[in-house]
Amino acid sequence: MSSFDKTSLEAGANTKHLKSAHDVDFEDDVHIEKVEAGRNMGDIATSVDNIPISWYVWMVALTASMAGLLFGYDTGVISGATAYMGSDLNNRPITSNEKELVTSLCSGGAFFGAIFAGNTADRQLTQSTKFGRKMAIYIGCALFIIGAVLQAAAYTIAQMSVGRVVIGFGVGAAAMVLPLYVAEIAPAKSRGKLIGLNNMSITGGQVISYAIGAAFASVNHGWRYMVGLGAVPAIILAVLLPFCPESPRHLIYKGREEEARVVLKKIYKGANDLQIDAVQLSIQVACDQAREINDGGTAFSKIKQLHCVPSNLRALISACGLMVISQLSGFNGLMYYSGTIFGTIGFSNPMAVGLVVAGTNFIMTFVNMMVIDTMGRRRLLLSTTWGMSAGMIAIAIAFKWIPFDLESGTLESNSGVPPAAIAVIVFIIWFVVFYGVSVGNTAWMSTDFFPLEVRAMGTMWLTCSNWGSNVIISSCFLSMIQSMTPSGAFGFFAGICGLGWIWLYFFYPEVSGLVLEEVQEVFEHGFGVKYANNLRRERKQIIEERMKCQDKPIAMGH
């Protein structure tokens, strides 16, 4: 190991974020020396970012995209499956309530899968188990495969329901563990891109599920192929996994430094020994911090800390609030039931029409990834949520002109697609454009609202708020359409989106471009909307001043 010690790196790492001049009060020369040495070590650690991304890292990216794909595929495929299963379950046509049951059981399973994975993810590190992140992913693959087989072979609602819960458990766990695994493997430079890739693979998985739905629409018992094919990405993931490394963070945590070094050398192919030393040391520091935090209390004390420290509670409300808005906006009602809806309003291959919805969402996920950093999260959200509300109002109005029989759930006349149905599609696409570019993907980014000591717990709540509110929509959507009429139901969602805009205006601060410590500071000042704006302005000024007077060169430490 190089001559730099760990304290130096810690001291250096702690000053890495930008502070205003009056905050920095160094009286101790020795400390300054350590800080500078640490900074140098930190600089060496970050210098590996100039090394081109290796094939090893691409393998990780592929692995991550498989998990996102499974999330998207298994949640999207139910739209076609329920629209085409006819009388295959219990020898009679499936009712609306049963459709809602099998759809929402997956989200319910994911809710518990996320809690399970969230609780074991950190404990796994502190306990004496040899199993790493990869074992959790293998278990996820097994759940995906078992769930797919159970569904494809189902002849009763009961078996289908069990299959959906099993799949849901896998979806929830994978959605939690995979991003964690990728974050621990990927070089800092590509981390953001890989998270974006994960969102794209979720919405991409939904596109594939719709395409497969459309392809098997006219095949006898085609829905069985639709759900059964979900096993394929899980098998690919399980086959790729042995070629992927165990997380170096996990290995270092377990004291398996030599193995970690081998992995780091593969990830940072071409890095010299000093660079690998520096990376290894920075991981060690992070592990020590995590160990301190994990040793510092039980799950209950973390829950208490998250809810009883006012700034943490506000961060939680802000993050989960956006997630709940994204789900209650009604998007997944369209995603999970467009097979049924488009069939009802007269389209002969509803899955092909639904493909346009899923495809638009996929494209807008890409746009979100491209604009989010430059535009800022809050600005993007406020300039798009009104569009979701307007789209829903237009859909509600268009439905007024569709002769829909609520009792039978079919068109009153049989004369093909009514013109108002085309308007419904156009405004659904309008809605999805505004949804996909903003709340749909941005909602997953709020993990940086939580300080390190409660981040794992906060992230788990964030994931649970996603699945919890998802269950409400997936289990009520068709019933709402029947009891409130389609116009009433879409009008209701328009109201939620409108209230969402107001909520975001008051409770969602702009944190883009702020370092983690500053984000925490923001929530110490109420919901910090004004404070964050001032902080960002101040920060911009400091950067400009720094650029003008050029930083003094940093001395080499000993």
Ligand SMILES: O[C@H]1[C@H](O)[C@@H](O)[C@H](O)[C@@H](O)[C@H]1O
């Ligand atoms: O971010 C994702 C994405 O927007 C999906 O399309 C949607 O089905 C999920 O519910 C959401 O969490």
